[in-house]
Amino acid sequence: MDVYWATCHRVHSGDKSWELIDDGTDSLSSHSSTPRSGSSKRSMSKTEYSYNDYYFLTDPEQYIYSHFPVDEKWQLLARTVSIEEAKQLALLKRNFFSLGLDIVSHARYLVECDSGEVQLSFTKSDNSRINFKYELYIATETNADIVDTLNSSLDRYVFLENPTKEEIVNVKIRFPSIGKFKLKILAKEADEHSYYYTCTYIIDCLKAMENCQPLPTNERGEWGPGLDTEALGLNPVTHSRGEVEAEDGKAEVRFQMNQPVEFEHRLIRGENEELHNRVLHRIEDKEAVFNVRVPQEGEYALNLYAREKGSNKDFPNVCNYLLKCEEEPDDKTPFPAVSSLGPTGAFQEMGLENISDMPALMLAPATGEITLQFRVSKPAIFIPELLLQQDDKQFDFSEYMMWDILNEVATFYANIPRQGLYSLAIRAKSSHEQDTYVPIFNAVIDAIVPKKQCFPFPQQSVDWPSKCHVNEPMSGILPARELTSFSIEYPDAFEVVVTSGNGSKTLARAPNDAWNGDILTGNEDSVVTVAVRYHQSDDLRYILTYKVAGKDYIIEERRRQLERYRDAVQRAERLKESGKLPFMFDWSRLESVDSGTEMEAFASEIFSRAWHGLPNNKFTGGRNSELQGLPDCSYLVGGRPDIDQCLPVLWRVNDFY
Template sequence: MFLTLEYDISGFLGRSEKLSSPEEVIAAGRGVCCGYSSLCSEMCEMGIECQEVPGHSKGVGYRQGQSLRGVKSDHLWNAVLLSGQWFLLDACWGAGRVDMENESFVKFDDFYFLTEPEEFIHSHFPDEERWQLLDRPISIEEFERKVFKTSAFFTLGLRLMQPHQCHILTDGEANISLGFSRPTTFTFETTAHQDLLHSGSSEQRDSPKSSFGLLTVSHRTMKLQLLPPASGTYDVRIFARPESATTNLKWVCSFTVECLVPRAMEEIPENPFLSWGLQPNAQLQGVSGSNLGSEVFQVEQGSCEVVLKTSHPLMLVCELVHPKLDPAVAKRCLATQIQSDALTCNVLCPQRGFYRLSIFVRDYEKTDVKFQNVANFLLHCKGKVASLEELFPPNLGSACGPGSRTTEFGFSKFSHTTGILSTQQGKCNITFHNQHDLELHTVLSRDEIAKQSTLPLSRYLFCTYTDSKVTVSASLPEKGVYRLGLYARTTPGDSFNPMCDFVLRNTCDQQGAPFPCVYSAWRKGCVLFEPRMGLLEPESWVRFRVRVPGGQRVCVVGETRTDLKLNKSRVWEGDVFTGGGVSQLKLAAASGESEEMAVMMTFDIRPAEKEE
């Protein structure tokens, strides 16, 4: 019967006469609370003892903070006797709820039929104490102070941990905690205070409408830290839904927060996602843990490392937000490493204040699946900051250092397991094994604004490939931050695919020497022992030592040709003079039956200083 009735909104608002008798309610198909209760009483005359219970309710029209002492009650519900025990029910609230914002009626809420007295008392206070049906009845003042909890609060199995009063008086910070027994998703809404409790929407989208609250969800607890930006009174609504649900979140409870003196603090970036820390869906997405918690993380020395443990290979994308940080600069504050069992994000903080680091993941192999937000960390940098010269190089790929992609293509045994290398000498060697004998290509780059050397940066990288072992040597032209990109291709003629990047931090003030310029004749198995520098001093003797597998003849060509001799260790060696006015020496070799000499690399000769 009650499912076919609607609340008489027009009558409640005084636009028409209220319908209250059972006959009027049935005929019109609508009524107010007294109409529902009288209809319930009449239906129970068929054999169920029923009492109409007048009292106060925190329903439509209830004003937050109002005193009900001495005020005439405004609501009517029922108590029924079943099997010798009294039960409470509100047929009006059970038939549905009124959405005053849209002046509509949303039907049916069975929570208010035979409700537990301990739960009913949060929204209904009878004129007669006996109809509380409580072992320890409460006063009307206690009822006024009680936190308003909707039916969804109880059906979701939530419990209030703190505070236990609806009005929170604070000097700059307020904390709300809820417990839950089943996986639950939460969000919240903070608005300027409104007198009417039911003035807002009873449902909410996924994202909160406030940037001055820090909502964190742990295994069994939701914590909301509120930091009002100014003095005044605010309404706070908590929304929730089962973690597996895709519907809007439902209003579960409300508070008013009165801030006398706001706390002076830096601006917190907005979090458009549900909460801080690991998200409730993180484990379902394959993230099993993190080295950071849900609380604010203090960044020391302008940088930090965030690590997510994963149950299977994942891809990640990160977003760093600061209220005053340009998005283009923010991208250069992140360097990520993707491994089969972990995701690492290195973060630089070039400004003081709060940062939001959001992490999104998807399955490594499912390229058609959208990235899902799994974590949002609030970082606070209040000491040393990273300088703009320390930012990561532009065009840095998502895979820094060895990881899932390098393993997939058969690269192993890396000498450096992280993606960020620091050198105080301006030099470094990175070694690894190329198990599938793929063709390799390396690229060295840096910020375009940085001072450029007279030679291309390609001259400051040198690769040696023996058996399956690869050595990439870097000699950096000046101090700064560089990107070393490693590429490979599986089929000749195809494009090179990115494998991983390395960030090279050079703190050496001395200029690094370039390597020789290498040509295609320099192939697997060739090893240059000396000279390693590609820029030679003029008018000097230089010792050459090189291994060339299959080489029948090896020489160095300058003003004259110098044939190198093969020693017992299968190394070609000899001394070469850099004089004669030439600007370049060529290292060439003939292999197999061919007598044609192929140039493998060239060495530049520094111009001689002119005598005055």
């Protein structure tokens, strides 16, 4: 027992032999007001009186860290400790033991560091609720020139993690310079206001860490999930500690949610550089999911802010992760600027239910075709939007989306024309009479490979009706002067009329309520429209528009698509070889990439169709006299023509036909 320490203790301040350089907050820098050597401020101390029964019948295993008896028998230890050993023991305060802490890594007061980095580890008792912080000092006797040569302040070199689901506490320190440092660990029970000193170490850094950089700014001091995370009912699913590996620049962090929570987030590089459009979050199956894409190798702070849903309080910082990317990312494209993923608040208000397997952050199938479905219980009209994100620019590919409602299920079809990141946004309103569409659903699509042959859908009008479904043609671009089959399912229609540059034709109604017919398209740059009449006396309402293009344009566009497809597949092969291809990507569904063979086959198809349509399969005589002087290409039928030589002949033959 120590009756003196049980009634009072000494409080020291202004120790000029040490300078505080980091206390885990943003307010401290190397220009701290704490004096360096030579300052006129003197070291002072005072006695404060308060009762503390820790020093009455103290555990001998703990007592030896602060008291050494003259008579060694009063150590009351199984093995006595020499005075030399006692002087080397770590300086552990009474609060260290009263909080149930224990040493794991370093039992001695002086720690020598010859690698530029050191980690101190402690255990805490099971189910303990303790917060930690630290103070790092540098000895003022350290050569001032060494400190002054650093490009940044000496703070933000300490990494402290306190996992709530584990009994370990880790404190990692990296040193940008040699010198002598003092580390103090402070702790408190979760419901207490003040922190107490628990232990102190002197670290003699003999070698600085190579290319040592300060950690990104952390507002909390602790890294990883802590008691404040747990208090909101958030349990870490993927990362219970403070470090997250961002392999190939990508990372995903998940929390199980025990109550509705709303979030904000920031991705910080360096001292306080915020990176925008690098983090996406969504709520999925009662889990909060955060996806991160960093722009280059290095370290980043993922700062998460959360509050109970519906609260009007500020968002407190409840969890921070240190993201580490050790190699240059293959894809540096930021996420599209999407405020939140998944259904919005208006989604359920409109009586919608998501029945798709596709998550709000989806990997596009290898086919490049995506289908999204909502169950509909109320009338609804939709406008889908598809934007491709490339660097800091967006390109509108909304014409590659189409929708319909059949059997109370709204289906959205999307064809992916190029590799890259897309934002998919769906807006809706309940009737044609309403003026405003409201956002109901947001998604981001990661397309590794586009659709091999991908043309826009036909353009739907604002009067696009429910229960109407297009069977064919699904391509919104039709070849000029070609007979094209139309089939549209629409049981509520009285009449369906298709109009092209060659006139109008009413489609025939089949027993299955499909309207069918063949239409001869017009010239290049014209349109084909589909209109519907609901009653005999009604005016026609246009619901679909197709563009008409020359076959040379279609051939060239297919060529470009095949080249883009081949480049994307080659990139996917490189990702596969390096182990960076997402495991969900179904490689078996990729199509052949022999673009030359496909183009030759397509050219042969058009040529053969034109050839066999001519009388006697000849280019001379009769009504085909206009084609005299062209080379004999009959040997190309069913063969593999050279496209560049054959195209001029092919176009003239086909156009004449």
